[in-house]
Structure formats: structure tokens, C-alpha cells
Amino acid sequence: MFSCWLSRLCRGLSTPTGRVTHLIQGSLSRRLMLSSQRRIPELSSFVARTNTCGELRSSHLGQEVTLCGWIQYRRQNIFLVLRDFHGLVQVVIPQDESAASVKKILCEAPMESVVQVSGTVISRPPGQENPKMPTGEIEIKVKSAQLLNTCKKLPFEIKDFVKKTEALRLQYRYLDLRSFQMQYNLRLRSRMVMKMREYLCNLHGFVDIETPTLFKRTPGGAKEFVIPSREPGKFYCLPQSPQQFKQLLMVGGLDRYFQVARCYRDEGSRPDRQPEFTQIDIEMSFVDQIGIRSLIEGLLQYSWPSDKDPVVVPFPSMTFAEALASYGTDKPDTRFGMKKYLKRKDIESLRKLAADHFNQEVLPVFPKANRNWNSPVAKSIMEEQRSELIRLMEIQEDGVVLLTAGEHRKACSVLGKLRLECADLLEARGLVLRDPALFSFLWVVDFPLFLPKEENPGELESAHHPFTAPHPSDIHLLHTEPKQVRSQHYDLVLNGNEIGGGSIRIHDAELQRYILATLLKEDVKLLSHLLQALDFGAPPHGGIALGLDRLICLVTGAPSIRDVIAFPKSFRGHDLMSNAPDSLPPEELKPYHIQVSWPADSEAEKSSLNQPYHPES
């Protein structure tokens, strides 16, 4: 386990073999040139060390080195294992009288103290090599040592972090970050984002533009944090995305924009969400859906980590209607088909789940041999309907069919959830349905442009956001049957998770006004600047945003997005390390012309009742 992380961590960081002769021909494509170019970052420039602990190999034998690192462990006051981000190396503690002071330092420093040692790289005695350790052929014969800092008794051991509760890990995040898994996750994230930047800036001429985060409320922006200003009653808001700004950049002629954008969403307590998150935000002028899709396929292919299987493009695509009908969700996990191996008691637990959680009756059908269906529902299905169903559903004879009835979207959705439940059941029996090494991308397209409002189904709301362009084939329906209009929105799905979404935008001011004012009944005043911008020669444009935290989480196989963020909040939005958010004395609120409205006791009780109790992770 340990050496596995090590070798994954080291790959792509440096090679111990020194410099390689490059002969790059002009006939190679630009892309090849960039990716074939060796990256050997100098990991020890500008600092006290000559080498990292993890990079030393037999090729360094005889070299005088200076290393800095943490004491990982010590054996019988003879050996000491020193750790830095790059790996581990064995240090031989000198035993002769003349080196008594060095021995004292190295033997007395508590575990996790920081030391600097200088010495010679030597071979381990024959038979003492450790093939599980990348540096296992060598050790360091120390000449001098310096204690850079001591370490008090730790709340947990660094190497054992996985067994600690997440709350403890978050409280001592700076210790948790020393784990190889966190080092691997954060370094992979940095490298992957850097490759994305190379692809966008250097290969395709995109411009990295920073947009403001002190903005104003957007229509319907109920999940936006508010920031009081020094003007009484005036507030900034933290935007959920740079949507308006990126469209305004297109109007401004900056026609290939991207940003690794910090976004904010106040959703209260929801597991695996963060109040601040990061998206790869992209917008282009003069582009269509196919253009954006090709760009993103190329982006992921180019930036994909070299220790994973390469990404195959183009990604398959599926309409929203198809995804709902076949998978019961708009984000199908297409790694598996899965309609087998269920046991009778599984079926019962699935029926119970559907009834308890979704208030939906589900009936199993076993279309066994002789078409003598073994199901409570069998008697109400005619013989010829049976064969038709079998044909339509492409059922195998020993399969199981789960039937349900009801409103299309709801019925499909329940069956989609049961499909994932079945996968859980089968994987609990050791069947690998969802191979973690498999990355199954899928475009979902042709979403509806509008949905009925949940609280008032007679009115419409945008399925995504009000700037989404209608599907060109459905524009004629806008004035007659707006509910039937499909949009030019597209989602990117990876292994059953939505990792991105975007659309071709409306660039016609009249159409945008009609949709906002007449169909959505929004207050157009809040968006007057955007509508005006569309009047002044706005080019056709479209874009996309990829959820970076979720993407890196899937790539690294981390159990939670908190494992790919250096300092995440708990799912109640707390920083358990620094104790944010925190109380402020009233005088610090005065310049902002606000005061706290303390809830009355009864109200506080009510609000705590409304909010389901979530213990901190």
C-alpha cells in the first residue's frame, strides 16, 4: 500500500536518469511536441537540500547530499527513515565517538521532528535491500545533522490517518496533508489543471481572465452568500458562477475565455457539497455544440494523468429523453448494463426501498423459460404483450424485469435508483460492475428548456439557466408550447456523475427579453446590463463549466471531494481547524450597518427541528 502510493506519487515528478537528448522534428504535430517534451522539474532549486528523500537511487551512489525531512521512524538507534513529500529514505546513524553530537540529535528527536542531514549515498549491504521501497537499494551515511524543529506528541500517527475519524483529520488538517494519499491527490490536481491550462492557452489561444466575485444578486439567486458593504442597506453577493461575466466577455470580443473559477453556493448542510468550489469555466464565440464538445474531449484527453488508461474520444452521446427512459436518470453510469444475478430476497428489499423511500409500487417479473412469467403482475399481461415486451426490452431469458407504473419521470427515476441499488447489492457479493479503473464519459443532450415550477406547476422555470438557447428545431414552439421546447444545453457525465454542463447561449436581445419577461416572469431590471449588451453586437456564443473538485475526486478514486481539497469545510460548512464561521463583536458589524437578529427561543427550536441533525462528518 505504502510503496504503491510512493511510486504513483513519484511518477511524473522526476526521473533519476538525468537529461535525455531530444530530437524534435518540425514534422511532428504541435500537440505531440508539447506532450513529448520532458518535464523534469528541479525539486531542490533555491533551498537547503540538494535532493529530495524520494529521488535517490543507485545512480546517486557516492554523491554527497543534503536532505531535509521528517523523522518517520527509527530502529534501535541505528537506522532512521526520513520522509519528504517525494518519499522515504533510510539514514544510517553514525555510531563512532567522533560523531556523538550527530547521534544525539538523530536519536533524541521525537518522531515527526524536522531534521537536515548531510552525508554520502551508499549501497545497502548485500541482502538488506528493500525492493518494496523505491530508494531501497541505497542508504545515507550521515556526516552532519541539524534539528530544524521538534514535534510534540501528535493527536494521531501520520501513517495511520485512514483509521481516524474525518472530524479529527479536518481539525488537524496540516497533519493529514502529510499523508501520501493527500499529497498524491493535491499534486495530481495541480498537474492536471496545469495540463488543462497548456491545452487551452498554449494550444488553442484561450485567454485566462479573472472575473469579480463581489457581484450583485442574480434573479433567483437564493443560494448566494451576501456581503454587506459600507453603504447602509447595500449588499454584494458571491456569484454561483461567472455566467454573466463570461457572456459579457464574448460581447467584449475576448472570444476564447477560460478561468479556473472560484464559485460559491450556500446550500446549508448537504453531504459532499462545499460552500466554495472550483470550476473550469469556458466560453467561446462563433461556436456550436459540436465545437464545445470536441474542445472538452480534447481537453480531458490532453490533461488525463499518465498513470490512468488514456481517454478515448469522441464520447458517446444520448438525449435526455433516452437517458431517462433507459437509465431513469440524466446522469447514467454507463460502465454497466446489469440485469442479472439478483436473489429473491434482493427483489423484496428493492420493492421495500421503492415503497418506503419513493412511495412507488414496483413489481418484479421473471421472464423465465416457456414465457410462463413468474410474477404477481403476470396474469394481467396478455401473451402477445409479453413477447412484445421481451422483444422491446431485449431481455435475456434468465433476466429479471422490474415493472412500475406512474408519471413517466417519477417512474423512470425510481427504476434508475433501483438499478444503482442492484449494483450495490451485486458488488456486495463480489461482482465488479463498476470498475474503478474504467472512466465512462457520456454527453447528455436535448434537455427540456423549461420545467414546471415545483411550487406552482402552472408557471415555468428554466431547466438550467435563463440564458440557455432553445434548440433550433423547436424555436417555433416557444410562443405556442414552451414546455415542449428542447434546449441547447449539454451535460458531461462520468461514471454516473455530472462533471460538467453548458449550453449555446441566447445572443438575440429580443429572444432573451421574451424568455425572461414573458415566459419566466423575472424582474428584467436586475439583468438590464446583460440585455443591453446583447443589443450592441453580441456574437453567437456558448460555453461549459467542468466541476473540478468532482472530476479530480473521480480521477483519484477519493471517497469524497473533501479529499481533493486542501482545506475543505465540513458538511455543515464549518472549518474544523480554525473554527470558522465565528462570532464577531457588534462594533465590527457597525461599519456595515447590520446587526444580528437573534432568533427567539421558539424560533431557534423550530429551525433546528426543520434542519435534520447531521453530526459533523
Place this chain on the structure above:
Amino acid sequence: MFSCWLSRLCRGLSTPTGRVTHLIQGSLSRRLMLSSQRRIPELSSFVARTNTCGELRSSHLGQEVTLCGWIQYRRQNIFLVLRDFHGLVQVVIPQDESAASVKKILCEAPMESVVQVSGTVISRPPGQENPKMPTGEIEIKVKSAQLLNTCKKLPFEIKDFVKKTEALRLQYRYLDLRSFQMQYNLRLRSRMVMKMREYLCNLHGFVDIETPTLFKRTPGGAKEFVIPSREPGKFYCLPQSPQQFKQLLMVGGLDRYFQVARCYRDEGSRPDRQPEFTQIDIEMSFVDQIGIRSLIEGLLQYSWPSDKDPVVVPFPSMTFAEALASYGTDKPDTRFGMKKYLKRKDIESLRKLAADHFNQEVLPVFPKANRNWNSPVAKSIMEEQRSELIRLMEIQEDGVVLLTAGEHRKACSVLGKLRLECADLLEARGLVLRDPALFSFLWVVDFPLFLPKEENPGELESAHHPFTAPHPSDIHLLHTEPKQVRSQHYDLVLNGNEIGGGSIRIHDAELQRYILATLLKEDVKLLSHLLQALDFGAPPHGGIALGLDRLICLVTGAPSIRDVIAFPKSFRGHDLMSNAPDSLPPEELKPYHIQVSWPADSEAEKSSLNQPYHPES
């Protein structure tokens, strides 16, 4: 002017000559390899156009092209100039009957409408070439055209933006962004940041790590915006820098960190400040001051735009004491020495300035021939003092000396300001003292660690921040004469502007506690997480932050940082385009348990009196 922007804009974007054969030898250094590698971004991948308007040259003759752009102007319904971010190109409007529909589109579309045209690149007729235009040898013979969007009457013409008020430019920022100057500034910014990333990540193994912006109040953080949370009375704060997080990353073993970090500072109305700004934030373990300085010198050298003179390293350095004594400031403009050419009436205006603005008497001395000083002060200076002064100040015989008396820091500061005033006076006469093409970097070091508190000079406050390490030679003074202790802080100055600052930090928990609690009398509880982290094996570390907006402003020669930010706030903190900050209905504040405290009329009046009136830019 116009073609000058154009050619600066195009340089570094693409070369029209196609691909060049590269032969890169392994014997070349890594740095050379990376910078010699040609970047020819594909500016027309994934989109409707085949080429940009600005890239077409004689080498494209005969090619069928599709272009998308804005109509810049039209001449006699025969020619039309099409513009995109890359430049201008002349389009010939077809005059024959068969192309009547194309002619109609191109002749009737208002200026700044967006069109797509397809046609052939042809030579301009002999004598009609325009050598001032990069595309001046060719024009486009159009076959088809499409009106992508029309443009209503503009509030100002795009090409004339400089003459408009800044308020108008900010209100219609999306139009202002179409100007060549804004395109140049934002694209240069993007390229320069990308090169910095290459240097840090690809050459030196730095890890790009995002730190939270929803944090808690830091001690003394009076300029931090507050964000109410859904817990009554609990607030997040937007940090002024990732200072605590980057130090915690060092404790976490992520030993080479950087981030292009969004930072926040609520300073009310101050010219040329922004409530949100960006810094290149860097931290390293096991490093000393010289290491950080070399890193930054290499960073600026590597990322410096190719159309400027190369940066020469190492940068000179000067102690704070020296800078104050010689230049009267901690950020000297070292482009000029300057002690000449002043006229009698200039001296009078300088004396008046010092008396009116700084309440400080200044006396001129003219050490002319014969040492017969022409000055009111001459008679009180002895003959031998005169020669000593002339020797010490290295005065030329025809120079002018301005003398003043008083507290050292204040007296120096006045003289420093008069020095800049002299430069203004002399430049108004046509003397070039501060060459805008000259970039004069300077390190200022050995700052004091503490300053007396302004409101209570008996107490100390940090000259920079409380995590700055004391100078190793002065540690013994910490307990006896803390005011005499110099720090390991360093500032980077460019042409008289502070563009960066940093320090070696305290990594010893006891020392940090002593400074915070005993010397600064801060509430240590607010920083308990950081103090605890130092206890658990914190490595020695240090770092720096460069102010990106200011740096890009100086590099581009822009008059204000607002010209290098896509959507800046006015200096009262307003977004004049979207009208942020804005009012919110009370029900939107309810989830955050706050209400507005409307100031009483008298109070409002008082506060408006305290705040000097600033018309919006």
C-alpha cells in the same frame, strides 16, 4: 497608434510563416528548451471561422477563408473593414447583380454588427496596399455573408474609447473591452501568468493549491469583509491573503506552494485600490531570503513579455535604513538620481509644498563655485562643515541641496516626496527622467520588525505581519530592545512601486507565542490552530506575494490598475455596469439572521462629512 497596438497584440500570438523545424539538443538547458519551444496556438479550432481577421498575409493568397467579426467601418458601400481581437482586414463588397443579397447584408448592417463572411484572399490592386496595416497587402473577395447580430446605436465609438470618461467606459465595460488597448492588456496578463505557472510548476516543481476564501477574522483584520452564515451571529470573513493557509501547507509537507490567489480588502474609497485583487502567492520550506529572491528574479525573467527589454538579474538590494536616508521612502524609484535643472521658482514651489502639505520647513542650498553658499541657511553652517557636507553628499558644484530638520523618518519622507515632485517638474519641461521603457527592480531588506502603534506609541505593532521572523543577528534584542529588532521581511520595488513583499516566517512555536502574546498583546486564541501547527514539526519556511494587478499595470504602462482588470470596481467600490452593491429585500437577509441598522439622519450626515467626496472616477 492604431497599427502600433495591432502589431504589439499580434506578436507572440501567432506567426504567419507556418511551422519551423526544431532541433533541440539535450545539451541545452531545460530553461532554454522550454522558452525556445514555439507556441503557435490554433486560434480558429472548434469554431465557424477558418482564420482570424488579423492573421491574413500575402502567404494566404488564393485561400478560401471564413471570417467572423465586427464591422469597424465601411467606405462608399465598396469596402468594409472587419475586426476581431486579432486585427483588421479589408473586405470587398461584391457589386454584381448575382450577389445582391450579400451586398445588401454588408451595406445595411450598422457599424459594430457581427457578420460572418466567406471568400478568397486576394492581393490589393497595385498602389492600394496599406503598409500601416499588418493585413494591408491583401483583401477578401466575398462570396457569401451572414448577419450574425445587429448593433443598436452605441453610447460611444469603439475606436475613440480613450476620450470617454472612465465612468462611461466602466458602465459599458463590454464595449470598452473591444478596444485594442484592453485586448492587449488582458491578453498580455493571461500570457504572463501562464509563463509564471510554467516556471513554477513545470521548471521548479511547485504545486498549485487553492485555499479557502470563506475564513474567519484574523487578529487586527479590520479591513476584512464579513459574510453572515446561516448560524445566528456567526460570520465568515474574506481573507486579505492566504497567509495562514500557506504556512499550514508548509507544516503539511507541501513544500513548494503557489497560487494565483484572489484576495479581499475593504478599504472604503481609495484611488487605484480594488476591494478584490490578485496576488501571485508563494511559499517554500527549507529556504532562506536569498533563495526566495533568486526564485522571484528567475520568475520575472522567465515570464517577462518578449516585446520588452529583458530583465537583468540579480536585482540590486538596499536596506530599509539606506532607502529612507537616500530616497526618503521604502520604495525608491531608482530609474533616476536627479539633483539638477531646477529653477529659482521651482525651489519656491517645493518649499511651499513642504510647508503646506507636510508642515515641514525646507531650505535650499546652492553650493556654487567658491563655496559661497547661496542660501538663507548658509550663515549658520561653518566653513569646514560645508566641505564635509559637499563630500558626504557627493554634490556637484552646480547642484541644489534641499535641507530640512526634524524627526528622521518624517524629514526623510518629505525630502523623498520633494524628489518625486522635482521629477514631475523636470519632466513637465521635457526632460525624460523616468523612462517608461525602463524597468528598475530593487529589493528593500532589513525592515524593522515592529513599529510603535500610531494611536499609542508606547505599544508595538508588527511592521508587516506577526508571522515575520526576526533578523538572526537581532534575536538577542527581542527581550530587551524589541524596537531595535530588524526583520527578515523583504519588499520588491519596481520603478518606485512596491510590487511584492514577503519574509522568512517564524517556525518556532515558543517564539511565535512570545511575539503574539507578550510583545503584540494579541488574543492568541484566534490563532490557536496556527500555534498548535508550529508545535507539530513545522519546517523552516518563507515566502512572498507579488501584486499581480500592479505588476501588469506597470508592464503595460496602463494609467490605472482598472485598465488591466476585466471588470474593475470604481474607486468607491461600485460595479458601474451591473450596479453592485445593491439593495436586498429584508426577507433575503432573514436566513442569515441579520437586519440593516439604518443610520439616523444626523449620523448619516456625519458619516458623509467624514468621507471626502469622490465623484465616481
